[in-house]
Amino acid sequence: MSTDALWYLxxxxxxxxxxxxxxxxxxxxxxxxxxGFAGMNRLAVASVHRAASLLALVFLVIHVSxxxxxxxxxxxxxxxxxxxxxxxxxFWVGLGTLALDLALAVAITSLLRERIGLRAWRAVHWxxxxxxxxxxxxxIGSGSDRSTGxxxxxxxxxxxxxxxxxxSTHPAFRDTETPxxxxxxxxxxxxxx
Amino acid sequence: MSxxxxxxxxxxxxxxxxxxxxxxxxxxxxxxYPQSRSGRTVLVPPELERPARxxxxxxxxxxxxxxxxxxxxxxx
Ligand code: HEM
Ligand code: SF4
Numbered sequence: 061m062s063t064d065a066l067w068y069l070x071x072x073x074x075x076x077x078x079x080x081x082x083x084x085x086x087x088x089x090x091x092x093x094x095x096g097f098a099g100m101n102r103l104a105v106a107s108v109h110r111a112a113s114l115l116a117l118v119f120l121v122i123h124v125s126x127x128x129x130x131x132x133x134x135x136x137x138x139x140x141x142x143x144x145x146x147x148x149x150x151f152w153v154g155l156g157t158l159a160l161d162l163a164l165a166v167a168i169t170s171l172l173r174e175r176i177g178l179r180a181w182r183a184v185h186w187x188x189x190x191x192x193x194x195x196x197x198x199x200i201g202s203g204s205d206r207s208t209g210x211x212x213x214x215x216x217x218x219x220x221x222x223x224x225x226x227x228s229t230h231p232a233f234r235d236t237e238t239p240x241x242x243x244x245x246x247x248x249x250x251x252x253x
Numbered sequence: 254m255s256x257x258x259x260x261x262x263x264x265x266x267x268x269x270x271x272x273x274x275x276x277x278x279x280x281x282x283x284x285x286y287p288q289s290r291s292g293r294t295v296l297v298p299p300e301l302e303r304p305a306r307x308x309x310x311x312x313x314x315x316x317x318x319x320x321x322x323x324x325x326x327x328x329x
Contacts, residue, residue: 104273110311
């Protein structure tokens with residue numbers, strides 16, 4: 061493969077990965093309402109959240125492995141795991157490394173959820189809220205496309221998507237007909253002992 | 254043959270995902286909490302074991318447990 065093709069693949073997979081992670085985070089936030097979301101029932105939201113996150117990781121792996129072979133990025137194997145040491149734009153590339161580490165931590169603990177328990181899983185899963193803005197910043201700061209209009213438009217759309225979901229599913233905006241939080245007094249059901 | 258699906262009521266937040274997966278066995282009360290269709294412990298027949306396992310994996314609160322079937326279960 062020519063280095064140009066590699067470069068396009070690296071950029072393209074990075075952008076696709078960011079879009080997918082945006083969808084994953086939006087669904088993660090949307091699912092907290094405890095109801096369906098965007099026309100999907102709970103089951104669909106949970107399944108798509110999971111599947112899209114694994115797909116996003118696949119694109120992330122493509123993104124990083126193509127960059128390993130890109131002569132301009134000057135990325136070493138260590139830079140993939142340890143942030144802020146790369147020769148090329150160390151800070152912005154380092155943010156990408158950090159996002160990768162966090163994404164892996166979030167995904168791996170999710171797949172081992174039953175083994176590690178709810179508390180530990182939740183604690184790690186919250187890192188997703190750090191991971192996504194870091195990935196976004198990484199794209200803006202280190203991408204070769206950063207100054208192009210279409211890339212800025214994609215970034216803006218990602219931010220708007222997550223904000224829109226966060227606001228629209230927030231309990232404060234919920235109609236009062238449906239319970240907003242866990243009812244405290246409904247544990248006395250007669251059935252199912 | 255059927256395996257009991259146990260719901261941990263202290264963990265369950267009534268997210269309704271299990272009802273989406275096992276509509277044959279589980280309905281929802283008006284707060285969204287799962288409700289056994291039989292009125293007793295949810296018993297999962299072999300043909301529904303796949304969706305039942307999926308519910309156990311996907312329950313956001315890890316509130317579901319699929320037990321060994323009544324015959325092989327050690328009681329005590
Ligand atoms: C690296 C990829 C992932 C990201 C960025 C991500 C992001 C998120 C976010 C932002 C939330 C909302 C958290 C909250 O405020 O409570 C969430 C919730 C959740 N995620 Fe993920 N997630 C990822 C992978 C996964 C995977 C692989 C699973 C597989 C089981 C999973 C299962 C869940 C569940 C069960 C919830 C909680 C739903 C609830 O509380 O009702 N996530 N995720
Ligand atoms: S999926 Fe889990 S939290 Fe949701 S209703 Fe069923 S048992 Fe409760």
